[in-house]
Amino acid sequence: AAADPGNPAQVSGGGRSSSGDPLPENGFAGRRCSARGKPGGRRRPDQPTAELWTELTGLVGCSESEDGPGGAAEGRPAEVSLEEALVRLAEFLSVQLGAEESFGNSADLSKPGDVPPLLTVTGQLLALLAWIRSPRGRQVLPQATQPASGVQPPTPAGSPSQEESPPVSPRGEAQGQQPPQLEEDQRAWQRLGQLILGQLEELKQQLELQEKELGQLRVGVEQEEAEALLELRGRLQEAQDTTEALRVQLGVQEVQLQGLRGALRQLQQEAEQKCRRELQQMRGQLAGLRARMASLRQGCGDLRGLVSTFTQSCQGSLSEARGQVSWALGALSAGGAGTQLLEAQQGPPTGCPGRLLELKGNIRVLCRLRPGTPSNLVSLEPGPGGTVTTCYRGHQRRFRLDWVFPPHASQEEVFRELESAVLSCLGGYSVCIFTYGQTGTGKTYSMEGPPEDPGIAPRALQSLFREMGTGGQHHVTLSMVEIYNEAVRDLLAPGPPQRLAVRQGPAGEGGIQVAGLTHWDVPNLESLHQMLNLGRSNRATAATAMNQHSSRSHALVTLTLRTASPSSGPGTAGTLHLVDLAGSERAWKAGAAGTSHEDRDGAQRLREARTINRSLLALGGVMAALRARRPHVPFRDSQLTRLLQPALGPGATAVLLLQVGPGGRSPREGRLHARRRPPGPAHQRRSPQVSTRPEDLGETVCSLKFAERVGRVELGPARPRRAPRSGTPSSLSTDTPLSGTPCTATPSPGSPPSPGLDSGSSSALAPPEDLPS
Ligand SMILES: Nc1ncnc2c1ncn2[C@@H]1O[C@H](COP(=O)(O)OP(=O)(O)OP(=O)(O)O)[C@@H](O)[C@H]1O
Numbered sequence: 001a002a003a004d005p006g007n008p009a010q011v012s013g014g015g016r017s018s019s020g021d022p023l024p025e026n027g028f029a030g031r032r033c034s035a036r037g038k039p040g041g042r043r044r045p046d047q048p049t050a051e052l053w054t055e056l057t058g059l060v061g062c063s064e065s066e067d068g069p070g071g072a073a074e075g076r077p078a079e080v081s082l083e084e085a086l087v088r089l090a091e092f093l094s095v096q097l098g099a100e101e102s103f104g105n106s107a108d109l110s111k112p113g114d115v116p117p118l119l120t121v122t123g124q125l126l127a128l129l130a131w132i133r134s135p136r137g138r139q140v141l142p143q144a145t146q147p148a149s150g151v152q153p154p155t156p157a158g159s160p161s162q163e164e165s166p167p168v169s170p171r172g173e174a175q176g177q178q179p180p181q182l183e184e185d186q187r188a189w190q191r192l193g194q195l196i197l198g199q200l201e202e203l204k205q206q207l208e209l210q211e212k213e214l215g216q217l218r219v220g221v222e223q224e225e226a227e228a229l230l231e232l233r234g235r236l237q238e239a240q241d242t243t244e245a246l247r248v249q250l251g252v253q254e255v256q257l258q259g260l261r262g263a264l265r266q267l268q269q270e271a272e273q274k275c276r277r278e279l280q281q282m283r284g285q286l287a288g289l290r291a292r293m294a295s296l297r298q299g300c301g302d303l304r305g306l307v308s309t310f311t312q313s314c315q316g317s318l319s320e321a322r323g324q325v326s327w328a329l330g331a332l333s334a335g336g337a338g339t340q341l342l343e344a345q346q347g348p349p350t351g352c353p354g355r356l357l358e359l360k361g362n363i364r365v366l367c368r369l370r371p372g373t374p375s376n377l378v379s380l381e382p383g384p385g386g387t388v389t390t391c392y393r394g395h396q397r398r399f400r401l402d403w404v405f406p407p408h409a410s411q412e413e414v415f416r417e418l419e420s421a422v423l424s425c426l427g428g429y430s431v432c433i434f435t436y437g438q439t440g441t442g443k444t445y446s447m448e449g450p451p452e453d454p455g456i457a458p459r460a461l462q463s464l465f466r467e468m469g470t471g472g473q474h475h476v477t478l479s480m481v482e483i484y485n486e487a488v489r490d491l492l493a494p495g496p497p498q499r500l501a502v503r504q505g506p507a508g509e510g511g512i513q514v515a516g517l518t519h520w521d522v523p524n525l526e527s528l529h530q531m532l533n534l535g536r537s538n539r540a541t542a543a544t545a546m547n548q549h550s551s552r553s554h555a556l557v558t559l560t561l562r563t564a565s566p567s568s569g570p571g572t573a574g575t576l577h578l579v580d581l582a583g584s585e586r587a588w589k590a591g592a593a594g595t596s597h598e599d600r601d602g603a604q605r606l607r608e609a610r611t612i613n614r615s616l617l618a619l620g621g622v623m624a625a626l627r628a629r630r631p632h633v634p635f636r637d638s639q640l641t642r643l644l645q646p647a648l649g650p651g652a653t654a655v656l657l658l659q660v661g662p663g664g665r666s667p668r669e670g671r672l673h674a675r676r677r678p679p680g681p682a683h684q685r686r687s688p689q690v691s692t693r694p695e696d697l698g699e700t701v702c703s704l705k706f707a708e709r710v711g712r713v714e715l716g717p718a719r720p721r722r723a724p725r726s727g728t729p730s731s732l733s734t735d736t737p738l739s740g741t742p743c744t745a746t747p748s749p750g751s752p753p754s755p756g757l758d759s760g761s762s763s764a765l766a767p768p769e770d771l772p773s
Contacts, residue, residue, distance in 0.1 A: 428572025432647030437659030
């Protein structure tokens with residue numbers, strides 16, 4: 001149809017040649033050739049629009065050449081029908097339209113002026129195709145293969161009508177005798193062809209334009225793509241670098257995290273351990289505080305007791321003073337004031353020591369720690385109202401005592417605390433000082449002490465004699481006994497120590513009596529020391545001879561101090577008991593026999609331990625009864641308590657010095673110690689090193705318990721005693737002055753008393769005739 005716009009017959013595919021037409025040169029024939037050269041006749045996607053156009057026009061040319069007479073017979077390209085050509089053109093245009101739309105050049109069909117020519121042309125082609133395929137078209141079209149067929153395709157204006165057009169005759173005839181209708185048709189065809197050609201031209205230009213734009217777009221897109229690709233690659237590289245760096249950082253941070261976690265775990269563990277430790281410490285402190293509170297409560301109770309005792313004592317003293325004053329006034333008014341006042345003045349001295357004693361209380365428990373005591377086992381708060389804390393089998397226990405001496409306390413310091421009690425004997429008070437504790441804890445050291453550093457006994461005697469002066473107002477007597485396996489032996493008796501009988505005194509006289517006990521008059525300090533040495537040597541000799549150990553027996557020294565009574569006055573009789581108690585070891589320990597040849601010794605030790613324990617238990621029982629103010633006090637349960645009855649009776653003062661040390665000797669050690677121990681004063685002996693076994697601490701705890709119990713005992717206010725009018729010395733009895741052998745003779749100074757001693761009276765050591773039965 002494009003080949004010759006002025007010839008509609010060519011468009012309809014009439015079998016004429018296109019001679020003189022410039023288009024068929026590159027028409028369908030060429031297209032056919034290229035279609036053959038390319039299998040399938042498919043158009044390449046990159047084929048430019050100009051080529052397509054050429055191909056299209058070539059198609060029309062081919063069609064025309066095919067229509068020529070005999071053209072197909074000589075190997076010419078196959079005929080293309082008009083319909084096929086139109087179909088292909090429509091296809092092509094619709095593809096083009098699709099391409100335009102895909103570039104976003106879709107037309108706005110609502111405005112008729114904006115409808116693109118390509119769409120109009122395509123629409124007209126489709127209308128033509130529809131007409132060709134319609135029954136009318138099919139009827140007409142075979143005739144239309146001839147130029148004279150008179151086929152009239154539909155025009156945009158709707159003319160000419162197919163029905164009205166006359167039948168098309170062959171071309172030869174039509175050229176000769178063309179009816180006016182046919183001419184009309186031809187003109188219509190020409191107009192249509194021109195219209196189509198114009199539109200195709202316009203289409204071609206648009207296509208070219210679009211191709212150009214497409215090319216530019218492609219280049220732009222490719223450049224953009226390349227740039228974007230480059231940018232993306234750059235970003236990818238950056239991202240990879242960043243990822244790598246982050247990975248490294250992550251690794252480092254993971255390592256740091258691990259370290260931190262480990263540190264955290266360690267910190268947690270440390271904190272837990274610290275918390276546990278602190279908790280334990282706090283528990284210990286709490287337990288200590290509780291114990292302290294309990295002891296404070298107890299101390300409070302004691303203090304109350306002391307206050308009431310003090311009040312009673314004050315009232316007693318006041319009434320006594322009132323009585324004395326009224327008696328003195330009465331005596332004065334009676335006219336015999338001179339002599340009686342003198343006698344009254346010689347009544348019981350109520351000086352400083354006595355009053356101090358009353359204030360301090362009549363049962364006092366002091367504690368002395370031996371040097372070398374491990375502080376992890378026994379710790380203390382020294383001083384008045386001090387405490388001793390033991391740590392035994394993981395349990396801490398605190399004991400409050402009246403006074404606690406530290407390990408470095410001197411003998412002088414210890415005695416200073418006891419001096420007032422000792423001197424109160426001069427005022428008629430009865431004072432008893434015990435040393436109590438395990439073997440090897442320093443009982444003998446504290447009581448006797450070495451010569452260069454004397455203990456309580458020598459200092460007490462010295463102090464008493466210094467206080468008495470040389471006035472000769474006091475009459476001093478001395479007795480010394482030992483209790484071994486419940487046997488009482490007189491250590492000052494002439495000859496080997498004899499067993500003595502202890503009896504209750506006659507009814508009404510009270511107290512106890514020791515038959516045959518020797519009492520020595522002591523004129524001065526030197527004589528006293530000689531007598532004491534005699535007693536110690538007797539004890540040591542006995543221990544050696546009988547395989548005994550001094551610490552397996554209790555030793556009692558009794559000093560009686562009577563004021564020389566004026567003829568009309570009663571005077572006073574004070575007593576000082578110095579008691580070195582046996583070691584407080586338990587029986588199982590003492591009885592733990594070693595080898596077979598030592599079995600006899602073991603049995604002996606066991607018996608000793610039992611009797612010692614029995615006597616100490618009895619002492620504890622007496623203390624408990626006194627504390628509970630029971631009407632019956634079991635003084636008769638042991639020889640020890642019987643002998644101590646006057647010292648623990650009403651109005652007496654008792655001071656218990658508890659010795660605490662690292663532990664005693666084992667029985668085996670004790671035995672060896674006993675065998676090796678030479679006779680002589682205790683201070684001349686050297687005790688072996690004591691053991692520091694923690695299990696020995698059990699003994700210390702028991703001793704402390706005992707001491708604490710004793711500390712709670714109340715004996716009532718201390719009272720001075722009047723000397724009996726009979727003139728006999730008072731020793732172990734309070735109510736009954738006579739309880740032993742009165743000594744009138746005094747051993748000469750410088751020579752210790754002995755059976756052969758002639759000190760002016762041979763009867764001095766003889767058993768008294770008035771010995772109580
Ligand atoms: N405070 C102290 N300072 C220095 N040494 C002491 C002290 N206390 C005790 N000792 C020493 O400890 C050792 C044992 O003391 P001591 O013999 O007095 O004990 P003990 O309890 O009387 O024993 P035993 O019951 O066997 O007689 C002695 O060598 C003594 O010198």
